[in-house]
Amino acid sequence: MKYYLVAGEASGDLHGANLMKALKAEDGEAVFRYFGGNKMQAEGGQLVKHYADMAFMGFTEVLLNLRTIYKNLSACKKDLLDWQPDVLILIDFPGFNLKIAEFAKANGIKVCYYISPKVWAWNQKRVLKIKKVVDHMFCILPFEVSFYKTWGMEVDYVGNPLLDEKAQFKPDFNFRAQNDLGDSKIIALLPGSRKQEIERLLPVMLSITAHYPDYQFAIAAAPTFSEAYYQAFIGDKKVKLLFGNTYNLLYNAHAAVVASGTATLETALFKVPQVVVYKGGAVSIAIARMLVKIKFISLVNLIVNKKIVTELIQESCTTEQVSKEVGIIVGGEGRAALLKGYNELLALMGNPGASDKTAKLIINYLKR
Missing domain, CATH: 3.40.50.2000 (Glycogen Phosphorylase B;)
Incomplete structure (x- = not known):
């Protein structure tokens, strides 16, 4: 199967690489294309955009780099349509990834989200959007399962990938x-x-x-x-x-x-x-x-x-x-x-x- 992953920072690159390794073990015909970093690149497939060109921290920094962000969004959307993956796997990085999820869903691409956006921290009503544009959510923090349940959304708790890396x-x-x-x-x-x-x-x-x-x-x-x-x-x-x-x-x-x-x-x-x-x-x-x-x-x-x-x-x-x-x-x-x-x-x-x-x-x- 064809897997398209989007990770926008160093931690996402680490978790994305481990997930790619696990997907290859389950699917001998796995093919990857992704926004990510060096660790994901080491697992094979095609790196489209490095996270170093994407990670902007804070409200002010985002505003100052809006042109770059929109350019990256457009590039990702076009690449998704051109490649037509079996599934899009988004890793954290919600400001960017929720927009990509909405686009993918509208274009008939299955959307999985690995590592939930921190919607429990602020603007909890974003869960309503997530319910519409994400097919399956995989959480890594124990308290997230009950949080999503209060909003009527069933999610999978998979444990924390840092435990894998440490092991x-x-x-x-x-x-x-x-x-x-x-x-x-x-x-x-x-x-x-x-x-x-x-x-x-x-x-x-x-x-x-x-x-x-x-x-x-x-x-x-x-x-x-x-x-x-x-x-x-x-x-x-x-x-x-x-x-x-x-x-x-x-x-x-x-x-x-x-x-x-x-x-x-x-x-x-x-x-x-x-x-x-x-x-x-x-x-x-x-x-x-x-x-x-x-x-x-x-x-x-x-x-x-x-x-x-x-x-x-x-x-x-x-x-x-x-x-x-x-x-x-x-x-x-x-x-x-x-x-x-x-x-x-x-x-x-x-x-x-x-x-x-x-x-x-x-x-x-x-x-x-």
């Missing part, structure tokens, strides 16, 4: 030596994969290094940016820059400072105590504070529905605050309490197998 990970025991990390405890810095978030968060992350001279700091770098790009932020600070080694970094890390997003959950899966940070444009944040109706921004806290990790947002995301919170999690009772919270999280998340379950469900639905 497949094999640590490199030469990692420290190969990267000259020495014997000091490591504080990992995960500033995200989008240009806007890196430029807002990385300077704050790096500013705390002077407060912890006995620790080795290391940045999990996004593959879409060059070493020179990061070095402009690092300057003469003794910070290691690591590409393509996020899981080995987390495996070896004592603590972490993490940009809000998928990485907060990945960090928790490795049981690394973390401080979650986020900074957006002033206008974007003001709008979000009016519209968003959730108590937390990190997936860790959202899933457990209580504070496990500290979240420092906007004006709270300062050198002093981040440094203070890191001090709490590197040792003592604060660290122990956080690790206990992680155990609650892991119990709720269940077992690996999300990609395999989703692939089987998609193929069964199509055969029907």
Whole structure:
């Protein structure tokens, strides 16, 4: 069968690649075409557009890049009609993907949505649109099933694909030596994969290094940016820059400072105590504070529905605050309490197998 996938950011590329691998295991004649990234490309098929040209963060950034966004939408729609897949599989990235879903549905293409849009966070009435344009929804957060049910929509809960990725990970025991990390405890810095978030968060992350001279700091770098790009932020600070080694970094890390997003959950899966940070444009944040109706921004806290990790947002995301919170999690009772919270999280998340379950469900639905 012909599968068309759309992923618009680094996390979607990761989940898309795992789903493609699972689909190939179920369907020996699987052919792929997609908007995605390097990980999906490694699974074969045809990459039409890289997510690096698509990911814009915040209301202001979206407005400033509307021409590019509409150009990408038009290109995707035309390509869908030209290729005529058996199914369109959309991965998160709702601002773009819900428009593509509407177009595909109107043109007789089956629509599956893997990783639900965060409709429970704001504008919940979007569920009514989802019911019209999405044939099958596959959720990765436990509380989403009951949320959709309140709107009269049945969805499939498949577990979380990050559990699959973690289960497949094999640590490199030469990692420290190969990267000259020495014997000091490591504080990992995960500033995200989008240009806007890196430029807002990385300077704050790096500013705390002077407060912890006995620790080795290391940045999990996004593959879409060059070493020179990061070095402009690092300057003469003794910070290691690591590409393509996020899981080995987390495996070896004592603590972490993490940009809000998928990485907060990945960090928790490795049981690394973390401080979650986020900074957006002033206008974007003001709008979000009016519209968003959730108590937390990190997936860790959202899933457990209580504070496990500290979240420092906007004006709270300062050198002093981040440094203070890191001090709490590197040792003592604060660290122990956080690790206990992680155990609650892991119990709720269940077992690996999300990609395999989703692939089987998609193929069964199509055969029907």
